[in-house]
Amino acid sequence: MVYVGVDVGATFIRVGLVDDGGNVVDKLKVRQPTSGDENTVAEVIIKAIKDLTRSRSIDGIGIGSIGPLDLRRGIVPLAPNAPIKRFKLVEPIIREFGVTVVLGNDAMAAAWGEYLFGIGRGVNNLVYITFSTGIGAGVIVDGHLLVGKDGNAHEIGHAVINVDSDIKCGCGGYGHWEALGSGANVPKVIRAFIRNRTYRSKLYERLMRNEDVTTEEVFQAYYEGDELARDFIDNFLMKIHAAGIATVMNAYDPELIVLGGSMALNHRELFRRGIEKYLGMYLAVNPARIEFTRFGDDVGIIGAAALVYKIPDSLRRFVDGYISTYLKK
Numbered sequence: 617m618v619y620v621g622v623d624v625g626a627t628f629i630r631v632g633l634v635d636d637g638g639n640v641v642d643k644l645k646v647r648q649p650t651s652g653d654e655n656t657v658a659e660v661i662i663k664a665i666k667d668l669t670r671s672r673s674i675d676g677i678g679i680g681s682i683g684p685l686d687l688r689r690g691i692v693p694l695a696p697n698a699p700i701k702r703f704k705l706v707e708p709i710i711r712e713f714g715v716t717v718v719l720g721n722d723a724m725a726a727a728w729g730e731y732l733f734g735i736g737r738g739v740n741n742l743v744y745i746t747f748s749t750g751i752g753a754g755v756i757v758d759g760h761l762l763v764g765k766d767g768n769a770h771e772i773g774h775a776v777i778n779v780d781s782d783i784k785c786g787c788g789g790y791g792h793w794e795a796l797g798s799g800a801n802v803p804k805v806i807r808a809f810i811r812n813r814t815y816r817s818k819l820y821e822r823l824m825r826n827e828d829v830t831t832e833e834v835f836q837a838y839y840e841g842d843e844l845a846r847d848f849i850d851n852f853l854m855k856i857h858a859a860g861i862a863t864v865m866n867a868y869d870p871e872l873i874v875l876g877g878s879m880a881l882n883h884r885e886l887f888r889r890g891i892e893k894y895l896g897m898y899l900a901v902n903p904a905r906i907e908f909t910r911f912g913d914d915v916g917i918i919g920a921a922a923l924v925y926k927i928p929d930s931l932r933r934f935v936d937g938y939i940s941t942y943l944k945k
């Protein structure tokens with residue numbers, strides 16, 4: 617059996633063929649279209665799947681997408697981080713290929729992938745958290761994948777971490793974990809951080825000259841010993857992440873938290889140390905074990921394929937809906 621896993625990110629769409637052992641057999645990566653209508657993203661995905669499978673037959677397609685989602689309609693109604701904000705996923709794809717299509721949030725898919733094939737195999741209480749453009753989570757409690765009414769039961773990236781913050785999140789809210797700590801927001805947050813502070817620091821001088829600074833440059837400056845980067849990451853950013861992770865532990869009481877996403881995977885030691893330093897300040901329950909995903913960039917593809925390899929009970933009603941609405945006519 618071969619499944620297609622589609623990982624719809626804010627910048628890239630990754631498509632892979634995954635076997636029933638959770639191994640990626642073949643894969644490709646395309647850019648998110650930057651303009652178009654609500655069908656454009658699906659058209660790009662359909663072409664990528666065709667390029668990848670050629671004439672091979674497939675047993676199902678799993679999609680893990682940036683959210684928030686409207687699972688019943690199989691669409692992304694308003695993605696704060698994507699160039700095209702509203703797009704269809706399930707309908708055009710299921711009509712094109714005529715196989716079972718399962719849609720979930722990207723982090724939800726990754727959690728299911730870790731549970732079936734990865735580091736969380738058999739761990740019935742597990743949360744996957746991704747740290748990249750945004751911050752997202754997938755949550756399994758008692759072996760049950762949390763979904764919610766529209767598919768957004770785990771949008772913990774929008775947990776309020778600081779009620780006094782005037783930094784606006786992509787979703788429109790204030791003080792959200794994602795607004796204060798995601799990869800896309802670090803350059804904005806560090807500007808707010810230096811208000812009323814001074815540093816002997818190259819990074820500080822660049823910011824004061826209003827130069828553009830990327831998230832990776834902030835981390836680079838950290839490793840070079842830059843005073844501002846050190847203070848910001850050690851004493852602010854990691855505190856934000858520890859508070860977010862503690863919130864996840866307090867809410868779901870997991871045995872295991874799996875961390876993924878480029879920001880966490882590229883800076884494991886910083887995350888490990890920062891979380892260890894601050895977690896206890898915010899924790900109400902016994903802490904969970906924290907590990908990093910071993911799937912790297914493939915976690916989204918493997919997770920998406922896992923959704924269709926073994927359809928979670930909580931997604932079944934949506935999947936049945938797609939089949940009866942789009943295929944049986």
Ligand SMILES: [Zn+2]
Pocket residue numbers: 773774785786787788789792794795
């Ligand atoms: Zn938000």
